[in-house]
Amino acid sequence: MWRVWLVGALLVPALLAASGVFARARLAGDTAAVPPPPPGRLTLAVRSAEVVLVGDVADETERRSLVDAVRSKTTSHRVTDLLTPNGDRLPVSVNTAADLVTAAVDAGAADFTAVLAGTARTARATAADETRATALRRALDRADVRDHVVGAAASDLDLVALQRSVTAMVQNNGGFRFEPVSTTWQGHGPVLIDRVGRLLLVAPKATITLTGHATPEHPDPRGLAHQRAGLVRDLFVAQGVRPDRIRTTATIDAGPESSNQAARQVDVLIS
Numbered sequence: 001m002w003r004v005w006l007v008g009a010l011l012v013p014a015l016l017a018a019s020g021v022f023a024r025a026r027l028a029g030d031t032a033a034v035p036p037p038p039p040g041r042l043t044l045a046v047r048s049a050e051v052v053l054v055g056d057v058a059d060e061t062e063r064r065s066l067v068d069a070v071r072s073k074t075t076s077h078r079v080t081d082l083l084t085p086n087g088d089r090l091p092v093s094v095n096t097a098a099d100l101v102t103a104a105v106d107a108g109a110a111d112f113t114a115v116l117a118g119t120a121r122t123a124r125a126t127a128a129d130e131t132r133a134t135a136l137r138r139a140l141d142r143a144d145v146r147d148h149v150v151g152a153a154a155s156d157l158d159l160v161a162l163q164r165s166v167t168a169m170v171q172n173n174g175g176f177r178f179e180p181v182s183t184t185w186q187g188h189g190p191v192l193i194d195r196v197g198r199l200l201l202v203a204p205k206a207t208i209t210l211t212g213h214a215t216p217e218h219p220d221p222r223g224l225a226h227q228r229a230g231l232v233r234d235l236f237v238a239q240g241v242r243p244d245r246i247r248t249t250a251t252i253d254a255g256p257e258s259s260n261q262a263a264r265q266v267d268v269l270i271s
Contacts, residue, residue: 004028004099013213015140018194022040030086031134033268036087036089037058037087037088037089038089038244039088039089039090039091039117039118040055040056040057040086040088040090040117041055041056041088041091041092041115041116041117042054042055042056042090042091042092042097042115042116042117043055043113043114043115043116044097044100044101044104044112044114044116045112045113045114046104046105046109046110046111046113046125047102047110047111048079048110048201048239048240048241049076049077049078049238049239049240049241049242050077050079051070051074051077051078051079051080051084051101051105052078052080052082053067053070053079053080053082053083053109053119054082054083055082055083055084055090055116056083056084056086056088056089056090057083057084057085057086057088057089058085058087058088058089058090059085059087060085060090062089062090062094063081063083063085063154063227065094066083066094066097067079067081067083067099069095069098070097070098070101071097071099073098073101073102074101074102074105076105076242076243076244077105085222088171091116091117091121092116092143093250096143096167097116098141099139099142099143099164100114100123100143100145101149103135103139103140103194104136104156105134106132106135106136107125107128107132107135107136107150108126108127108128108129108132108153108205108242109125109126109127109128109134109136109146109150110126110204110240111124111125111126111217112124112136112202113125114140114145114148116145120147121143121145121146121147122145122147122148123140123145123147123148123149123150124148124149124150125148125149125150125151125157126150126151126152126153127151127152127153128149128153128204128205129152129153129205130152133150133151133152134237136150137150138240153205158205159203159271161230162199162200162202162203162206162270163269164269165199166196166199166200166268166270167216168266169192169195169196169199170192170196170268173185173188173192174187174188174189174192174262175189175265176189176199176228176232176265176266176267176268177189177193177261177264177265178194178228178264178265179223179264180217180257180258180264181188181214181217181218181264183217183224183227183228183231185271186264191237193232193235193236194235194238194239196204196236196268197235197238197239197240197241198239198240200236200239200241200270201240201241203214203270204242204245205245206245206270206271207238207245207246207247207270207271208233208241208245208246208247208268208269209246209247209248209249209266209268209269209270209271210225210229210232210233210236210246210247210248210249210266210267211225211229211248211250211266211269212225212226212228212229212230212232212248212250212251213222213225213228213250213252213253213262213263213264213265213266213267214228214250214252214253214257214263214264215252215253215254215255215256215257215263215264216252216255217256217257221252222250222252225251225252226248226250226252226256228264228265229248229249229250230248231264231266232266232268233246233248242264252269
């Protein structure tokens, strides 16, 4: 009997130890066998003054890294975040995605769309001109986006004819005018500005000069004139006109504004 007891005393601890080793080995093997998360799908879009990010990211940290990187490189555009942290990692690095958006913005593309899903990567865009279209194509090639179509906007746009159209639209609809000695709109100014702003999108390379008017009736007439021009500029930008293509100036006219409508308006010059 004592021999049976001795064998049991020796075997049981050995078996328990061995089972522990096997369990640890199996756990380690299972851990090592866990594959990395698969790459998800990412869509990058530039629409007028907005960048839209849509797709899958691994977690909140990756989402925040991408949004922050894009915002830091495209300060002139609003960034809309539609990313979903669901465990699928980005199909490209954060820097690559941000660089693609930057290249599209620099190219003056108002209709850029890139769809990245593993090795399937496509992009479509229209750049402001052929030089910037070429730069965008090269940026897409560097990101291994081989299936891309990047065109250039028509370069033979008649700016004189566009100026005539804008002037007629403004004059026939009450102009961009304000109440005397104020920044309160007269009539339907914002609605008219929205219509003109959409018309200006056909000329992405044009420079838009906004001249605000005011009279010495106001304590700071030049400041008032700049404020009026700035209000028009902000509405143009909201319609998709690039802010770097707009400049504002001010001029002081003879008063009183109540009887001189031209002294409380904003003029538009396209060049």
